[in-house]
Amino acid sequence: MVEFTTAPDTPDSFIRRAGGDALNTAIYLARLTGAGQVGYLSCLGDDPQSLWLRQTIAEEGVDISTLAQRPNARPGLSFIATDENGERSFTYWREQAPYRSHFDKPVNVADLDRADVLYVSGVALAVLNPKGRVNLLHALARRRSEGAQVVFDTNYRPVLWSDARTASSVLGAAAGIASVVLPSSADIAACFDVPTPDAAMTFLMTLTDAEVVLTSGRGAVLYRPEGGKTFDCHELPPAVTAVDTTGAGDSFNAAWLASRGNGATVAASIQDAARLAAIVVRHRGAIIPVAAMAHLIRKENL
Numbered sequence: 376m377v378e379f380t381t382a383p384d385t386p387d388s389f390i391r392r393a394g395g396d397a398l399n400t401a402i403y404l405a406r407l408t409g410a411g412q413v414g415y416l417s418c419l420g421d422d423p424q425s426l427w428l429r430q431t432i433a434e435e436g437v438d439i440s441t442l443a444q445r446p447n448a449r450p451g452l453s454f455i456a457t458d459e460n461g462e463r464s465f466t467y468w469r470e471q472a473p474y475r476s477h478f479d480k481p482v483n484v485a486d487l488d489r490a491d492v493l494y495v496s497g498v499a500l501a502v503l504n505p506k507g508r509v510n511l512l513h514a515l516a517r518r519r520s521e522g523a524q525v526v527f528d529t530n531y532r533p534v535l536w537s538d539a540r541t542a543s544s545v546l547g548a549a550a551g552i553a554s555v556v557l558p559s560s561a562d563i564a565a566c567f568d569v570p571t572p573d574a575a576m577t578f579l580m581t582l583t584d585a586e587v588v589l590t591s592g593r594g595a596v597l598y599r600p601e602g603g604k605t606f607d608c609h610e611l612p613p614a615v616t617a618v619d620t621t622g623a624g625d626s627f628n629a630a631w632l633a634s635r636g637n638g639a640t641v642a643a644s645i646q647d648a649a650r651l652a653a654i655v656v657r658h659r660g661a662i663i664p665v666a667a668m669a670h671l672i673r674k675e676n677l
Contacts, residue, residue: 376451376472377424380621380660386456392660393431394453396530397496399622399661402435403629403651406665408636409676410436416486417441418477420448435662441486448473451502457619457659467534469502478507484514493518494632496528497546497562501535508545516552527553527585528628531562542566550583554601557628560591572597576606588631588645590624596645609642611649615657622661627652630671647671 378394381387393402398415405413415437419425421444428450433439451472457463469475477483487493493515500508519525527549536542543566550556556579563575572591579587580599587606589597593614599606617623630651634644651671655663665672 376453376469377428378453378455378661380455380457380619389454390660392662393428394455394661396498396528396625397494398432399625400494400496400528400629400632401437402432402662403626404633405436406668406672407629407633407676411438412436414438414441414490418443418445418448418473418483419450420444420473421446422449425450441489443473443477443483445473455621457621460617462617463619463621465532465534469535472502475502476504476507478511478514479504481510481514484510487514487518487523490523492524492526492632494526494528494628495549497530497542497549498532498535500545500549501532501542512545512548512552515549519552519554524555525553526555526557526628526632528624529556529558529562529566530624531566533565539566547582550579550585553583553585556583556585556587557624557631558587558589559624560589560594563589580604580606590627596649598641598645600641607641609645612646612653615653617656619659620656622663623652623656625661626655 376394378392379389380392381389401413401415415432419428419442429439429442449471451469454466455463503511515525529546531542546566558579560572560575563569567578569575569578572589572594576589576597576599584602586601587599595611596609597606598609627648631644631648634647651668654668658667
């Protein structure tokens with residue numbers, strides 16, 4: 376979707392950016408792994424804003440061959456405001472977005488067969504029509520049974536769901552399908568009424584056998600290996616002063632996946648993920664300039 380961001384000192388001025396949690400992760404992952412390694416599956420229209428989005432995404436090295444285009448459709452919009460502590464609030468206009476009905480036709484899930492690692496978020500599930508949501512979950516379960524890795528970011532936004540019961544049912548089903556779950560303790564507390572990080576991890580261990588990397592804001596990261604019966608606690612580097620927390624979790628997820636994909640240990644991957652997220656929150660907007668993270672990118676990927 377198209378994202379418009381403002382700041383406390385410029386409340387009447389907005390900066391246009393490409394937005395969306397899964398897209399943010401795709402862009403950061405493409406930067407870290409190299410052009411053409413990451414694809415983006417969604418649907419846009421043919422209006423000027425959609426065309427601008429397509430160009431922006433492609434220029435980031437993300438493969439857009441699975442980014443469908445629907446005539447006369449318009450993308451979703453999001454307006455983001457940040458307070459003096461860098462915390463953000465969202466106002467959405469997503470009803471017209473063609474992605475909402477994209478998976479109503481089962482044929483549109485066929486592109487999932489093109490990748491061995493599939494990444495989906497709670498937001499991506501929330502905004503789908505119920506029929507399309509069922510089709511997508513069935514397709515993800517099929518690909519998981521065929522050996523693909525399914526990575527699930529819980530990213531719970533209550534305003535996007537019809538009710539809390541539907542949200543907990545769908546997010547629980549997705550976690551059960553996944554091979555890797557990337558939740559935040561805030562998501563689990565809000566959606567499943569589990570109040571603390573330790574309790575959230577214990578709850579998730581009853582919900583899924585997946586590898587779980589649970590973040591808790593500025594607190595420690597809890598980690599449970601796939602099928603594990605216990606979990607570890609990993610402390611983060613000292614906190615930084617945030618300008619804008621938009622995209623922090625998305626960039627954390629991208630760096631985690633890139634680092635683990637390169638064979639790094641769990642502890643090293645968590646540090647890599649936290650390092651990128653700490654840079655992201657010191658810039659406005661979810662997607663920061665490449666130059667701000669160039670020292671984290673291997674030379675062959677620049």
